[in-house]
Structures are given as structure tokens and as C-alpha cells.
Amino acid sequence: MNGAMNGTLFINISNHPSAGWSEEQREAAIALATARDDDGEIIAEGKIVDIPFPSVDPAARWQQVYKLAQKLREQIFSVINENVPAEVRNNPEYPPVTIHLMGEQSLCWILPHLLPFRFVVSTTERVVVDGRPQFKFVRFRRLPYADEELSPTSPFRLWH
Numbered sequence: 001m002n003g004a005m006n007g008t009l010f011i012n013i014s015n016h017p018s019a020g021w022s023e024e025q026r027e028a029a030i031a032l033a034t035a036r037d038d039d040g041e042i043i044a045e046g047k048i049v050d051i052p053f054p055s056v057d058p059a060a061r062w063q064q065v066y067k068l069a070q071k072l073r074e075q076i077f078s079v080i081n082e083n084v085p086a087e088v089r090n091n092p093e094y095p096p097v098t099i100h101l102m103g104e105q106s107l108c109w110i111l112p113h114l115l116p117f118r119f120v121v122s123t124t125e126r127v128v129v130d131g132r133p134q135f136k137f138v139r140f141r142r143l144p145y146a147d148e149e150l151s152p153t154s155p156f157r158l159w160h
Contacts, residue, residue: 008033008044014102018048025137032098053103069110119143
């Protein structure tokens with residue numbers, strides 16, 4: 001492809017809109033969503049899109065949470081179709097999306113099993129400033145794909 005095009009996404013599914021993130025966290029998100037060729041040249045520039053994390057009824061049974069995850073899955077595909085050109089969506093070398101997922105644990109466990117995309121969580125360091133706790137972004141940590149083996153010797157690909 002000649003030149004860079006818009007297309008790859010970093011979808012933030014949390015109760016913390018990206019507009020309130022530090023510049024460091026926004027830059028890290030864009031870097032994860034930017035596709036590069038083997039020479040490091042940008043092929044598709046990343047973009048952040050926010051989807052509010054849905055409310056999960058604490059009394060819900062797992063089947064209800066599963067249905068909520070399916071609705072969220074459809075919302076994710078709508079966002080992808082609206083924001084990612086077909087030539088990027090259909091290119092297996094450049095996955096069209098990284099999903100940042102932070103919220104209620106059962107929904108966070110189910111959703112990655114419904115989608116073939118890269119999922120990440122944000123890590124923070126708790127610091128106290130003027131007697132008040134604050135959380136400083138450290139990095140994004142990739143979650144394993146649903147079918148990846150997890151063991152101390154597994155080939156789980158680590159990156160930050």
C-alpha cells in the first residue's frame with residue numbers, strides 16, 4: 001500500500017473515556033492500533049473509539065451476562081464497520097482492532113471468547129500526592145487469546 005490510511009482501532013470499553021486519559025496512555029493506545037510494515041513504516045494509523053462499559057446487574061445469571069456480551073460484540077462490529085476500511089478489515093496481517101477492556105469481571109471473561117481480536121487491560125501504579133491516592137498509567141498488558149495455552153513455558157507472545 002502506498003502511504004498511510006486511517007483504519008485500525010483501539011476500542012476503549014471501560015467507564016473511563018479516553019478524553020480523560022493521560023497523554024502517555026493515549027499515545028500508547030494509538031501506538032497499539034497503528035499498523036506498520038516490516039520496515040516500521042506506517043500502513044494504517046490508529047484511532048481511539050470509546051464504548052461505555054455496560055451496566056451488569058449483580059443478580060444476573062451467567063446466561064444474562066452472556067447475552068449482554070453478545071450485544072456488546074455486535075456494537076463492536078458496528079464500530080469496526082463504521083471506522084475501518086474494508087482493505088484493512090479484510091487483511092489478516094493487520095488485525096483491525098485492539099480492545100481495551102476494563103469492567104465487571106464475568107463480562108470481561110466472556111467477551112474475549114466471542115471475538116478474535118487482541119484484548120488489553122491497563123496497568124497502573126498507585127501514588128499518593130498531597131495525601132490523596134492517584135493512579136498513574138504504566139502500560140497496556142495483552143490478555144491471552146481464548147485458545148492460547150497458558151503455562152510458564154507456553155509460547156504466549158509478550159509485548160507491552
